[in-house]
Amino acid sequence: xxxxxxxxxxxxxxxxxxxxxxxxxxxxxxxxxxxxxxxxxxxxxxxxxxxxxxxxxxxxxxxxxxxxxxxxxxxxxxxxxxxxxxxxxxxxxxxxxxxxxxxxxxxxxxxxxxxxxxxxxxxxxxxxxxxxxxxxxxxxxxxxxxxxxxxxxxxxxxxxxxxxxxxxxxxxxxxxxxxxxxxxxxxxxxxxxxxx
Amino acid sequence: xxxxxxxxxxxxxxxxxxxxxxxxxxxxxxxxxxxxxxxxxxxxxxxxxxxxxxxxxxxxxxxxxxxxxxxxxxxxxxxxxxxxxxxxxxxxxxxxxxxxxxxxxxxxxxxxxxxxxxxxxxxxxxxxxxxxxxxxxxxxxxxxxxxxxxxxxxxxxxxxxxxxxxxxxxxxxxxxxxxxxxxxxxxxxxxxxxxxxxxxxxxxxxxxxxxxxxxxxxxxxxxxxxxxxxxxxxxxxxxxxxxxxxxxxxxxxxxxxxxxxxxxxxxxxxxxxxxxxxxxxxxxxxxxxxxxx
Numbered sequence: 001x002x003x004x005x006x007x008x009x010x011x012x013x014x015x016x017x018x019x020x021x022x023x024x025x026x027x028x029x030x031x032x033x034x035x036x037x038x039x040x041x042x043x044x045x046x047x048x049x050x051x052x053x054x055x056x057x058x059x060x061x062x063x064x065x066x067x068x069x070x071x072x073x074x075x076x077x078x079x080x081x082x083x084x085x086x087x088x089x090x091x092x093x094x095x096x097x098x099x100x101x102x103x104x105x106x107x108x109x110x111x112x113x114x115x116x117x118x119x120x121x122x123x124x125x126x127x128x129x130x131x132x133x134x135x136x137x138x139x140x141x142x143x144x145x146x147x148x149x150x151x152x153x154x155x156x157x158x159x160x161x162x163x164x165x166x167x168x169x170x171x172x173x174x175x176x177x178x179x180x181x182x183x184x185x186x187x188x189x190x191x192x193x194x195x196x
Numbered sequence: 197x198x199x200x201x202x203x204x205x206x207x208x209x210x211x212x213x214x215x216x217x218x219x220x221x222x223x224x225x226x227x228x229x230x231x232x233x234x235x236x237x238x239x240x241x242x243x244x245x246x247x248x249x250x251x252x253x254x255x256x257x258x259x260x261x262x263x264x265x266x267x268x269x270x271x272x273x274x275x276x277x278x279x280x281x282x283x284x285x286x287x288x289x290x291x292x293x294x295x296x297x298x299x300x301x302x303x304x305x306x307x308x309x310x311x312x313x314x315x316x317x318x319x320x321x322x323x324x325x326x327x328x329x330x331x332x333x334x335x336x337x338x339x340x341x342x343x344x345x346x347x348x349x350x351x352x353x354x355x356x357x358x359x360x361x362x363x364x365x366x367x368x369x370x371x372x373x374x375x376x377x378x379x380x381x382x383x384x385x386x387x388x389x390x391x392x393x394x395x396x397x398x399x400x401x402x403x404x405x406x407x408x409x410x411x412x413x414x415x416x417x418x419x420x421x422x423x424x425x426x427x428x429x430x431x432x433x434x435x436x437x438x439x440x441x442x443x444x445x446x447x448x449x450x451x452x453x454x455x456x457x458x459x460x461x462x463x464x465x466x467x468x469x470x471x472x473x474x475x476x477x478x479x480x481x482x483x484x485x486x487x488x489x
Contacts, residue, residue: 020248020249021249039388039389039391039405040398040401040402040405043401071394071398071401072394073241073351073389073391073392073393073394073402074241074280074351074352074392074393074394075350075351075352075355075388075389075392076280076351076352076355076356076363077351077355077387077389079355079356080355080356080358080363080364090249093244093249094244094249096244096245097244097245097247097248097249100245100246107397107398109397109398110242110245110394110397110398111245112245112397113242113245113394113396113397114242114243114244114245114246115245115246117240117242117243117245117246118239118242118243118245118246118247119246121236121237121239121243121255122246125236125237126205126236126237127205127206127237127240128205128209129205129206129209129210130209133396136396136397155434158434158476159210159434159476162473162474162475162476163212163473163474164209164210164211164212164213164474164476165209165210166208166209170205173234173235173236174234175234175236175258175306178305178306179236179255179258179306181305182254182258182302182303182305182306183247183251183254183255185254185302185305186247186248186250186251186253186254186302187247187248187250187251189250189298189302190248190249190250190251191248
């Protein structure tokens with residue numbers, strides 16, 4: 001544990017400028033309600049409170065490599081309890097997006113799953129659950145893909161038998177071309193996230 | 197009363213029993229639905245991995261704009277993730293003029309614009325506030341006779357805005373269950389998250405969350421668990437085997453949608469309207485015993 005932490009504002013500035021909702025951490029008073037509220041708190045290396053403090057202390061690598069920023073279940077418990085009204089989830093998602101865009105995949109499965117999810121929306125406008133699972137399983141190559149598929153095969157068959165899987169592939173929405181140009185424009189003009 | 201029904205991607209696949217039961221129940225209650233033309237996915241809770249915030253806002257603003265162009269009905273989003281994504285962007289656009297202009301400059305790619313005139317509602321909100329429990333009671337022909345139900349609220353159906361129910365101690369689902377003559381059991385984990393959209397990639401961690409929820413419901417006497425979210429339903433129902441294997445537990449409790457229970461209590465067909473045959477852990481026997489069939 002470092003005892004003489006000096007504050008380095010350069011990373012905080014980077015976060016305010018480039019990370020979606022990053023400037024919201026200015027309101028944090030370090031009470032720890034977010035950490036206590038999180039369903040996955042036991043598995044996090046640094047809970048949100050600590051992440052916000054580390055941003056101010058300039059701990060760039062520790063923050064961007066923290067497992068917690070990619071572990072948010074988006075349950076909004078921290079957010080409704082935060083006495084300073086910080087949209088904690090938006091900040092965590094913003095940090096995760098920023099880290100992933102820099103090639104940091106601390107929770108690789110979650111990052112890959114989320115990216116596949118987004119790519120499918122970009123491709124067709126909608127999500128095809130079975131196709132999403134297949135792409136996610138095979139994102140790491142064919143061997144891992146077969147292994148992961150076999151682990152989930154029983155569940156897949158059960159769902160198919162109970163009519164809870166779409167047989168036909170998802171068709172593209174009619175406005176897919178214009179949707180894509182909208183999303184391209186948003187990705188180009190928004191920040192790592194966007195300013196609000 | 198007319199509404200847009202934005203059912204989203206899951207309700208056509210893993211959550212098909214939600215959509216199939218919701219439609220006849222709501223129609224019986226006098227609601228009429230229109231589809232938002234050419235709607236797209238809401239982005240759910242994991243798109244941030246690939247998209248920035250503005251892109252996710254645009255995704256939802258497109259749906260809102262398409263709805264507004266067609267009619268001025270409220271949008272009902274039965275899936276909690278669709279609901280939270282859409283209501284969040286709606287509030288932000290309504291409250292922030294510069295954001296609205298910015299989003300509209302992007303929607304203009306397809307000649308669209310959103311002026312912020314639409315209301316986004318959860319199905320529980322509409323059932324409780326527009327229809328009301330008295331009206332629902334009048335449609336109950338096969339009361340559930342004190343069936344002990346754990347009404348699992350989860351997270352995104354009430355948080356963060358709490359537009360129609362408390363974010364800390366929600367009661368609406370329990371009141372709706374009471375209107376069917378079911379007996380909602382108190383269980384504190386009813387607002388704990390099940391892992392939601394990251395359940396699949398973080399399964400090792402999330403199995404523990406679901407175990408805690410199931411354990412809380414069962415130990416408070418629940419015979420069945422109701423839910424209003426396709427992710428909750430999936431995560432609570434499909435992984436009970438794995439949980440039993442991992443933790444040495446013995447869970448085998450049916451997970452049904454609130455609308456399925458309503459269809460049963462309204463005396464509708466158990467297959468065609470209540471869509472019970474889509475459930476993997478069969479709820480038929482428990483429900484037939486409750487209604488005295």
